[in-house]
Amino acid sequence: MHLTEWITSRGGIAHRADAAEHGFSPHHVRAAIRCGAVRRVRAQWVALDSAPTDLVTAASASGRLSCVSLARRRGWWVPPDAAPAVHLQVGPNARRVRDDTVLHWGEPLVDRGSRVLTASVEDALAHMATCYSREDARAMWESAIRVESLDLEALRLVRWRDPRARALADEVDGKSDSGLETIVVVRLSGWGLPVRQQVRLAGHRVDIVIGSHLVIQIDGFAHHSSAAQRTSDVAHDAELRLRGYTVLRITYAQIVHRWEEVERIIVAAVARGLHLAPSARR
Structure with missing residues (x-):
C-alpha cells in the first residue's frame, strides 16, 4: 500500500508515529512531502489535500475536536443557530491558528493521547455544558446519549469538574427522540404540570404528553416526508381524538x-382543561 492510500484509509490525515508503525519510514514521509503527495501539518501530522478541514485545524493547533464540532462529526443534534466555528480541546502548548476557532483549555477528563484529533465524548459534553445555554446543551447531551447508546448511570459517575456539567448529568434521562423534543420539554418544565415523553398511546409512541390528555407531536425539519407516513400520522391523531385526547x-x-406562538396555543389548551381527562373537565 502506498503512503497516500494508507492516509486515505485513516480519513485523510495521520500522525507520523502511526505512519512509522505501519512501515512508512521518516525518509519515506519526507520524500512524499517534498514531492507534494502529502503536506505537513505542524511537526507530527501529514495530510492529503482532501483531508477534512476541521481535523486539519485541530492538528494545526495541537488540539482535538470537541464541543459542537465533535457533535457535528458524530451526528448529534446541533442547535440550528450554532456558529460554524471549530471548537477545540487544547492544552498549554496549543496555539490559535484561525480566528474562528473556540479553544477549550484545561486537562481532559479522558486523555486520548497525542495521536487522536477528537476529544472523548465525556470531554465534549463537558465543554457543551459551559459553552451553550442549558436548553441547547441538554438537547445535545440527550442526542449524544441516544446516538452513542450511553449508559446514564455511568454518565453520572463521571467526575465532572464544572457544576453545569454535573447538573446536566443528573438531569438528562435519555428519553428524547430529537433535540427539538428536548427543547420543548425544557421550556415546559417550569410550568408545574406533569410532562411525559415517548408515551405509547393507541398502539404508537407520541412525543410529549402534558397532564394526562394533551398530546404534543413534533414535526421536525424533514419530518415524515412520505405520503404513507403522513397518512399514518393522521390516522393515529384521529384515533387519539376518539379516545378523548x-x-x-x-x-x-x-x-x-x-x-x-406555540406557548400561546399550549396555554390556551391548558386553560380549557384539555390536559385533563374528559371526565375531569367539567
Missing part, C-alpha cells in the same frame, strides 16, 4: 423561530 402538532419553524 387533544393532539397539537408543532413544527421545527414554530419551535425555533416562533416559540411564543
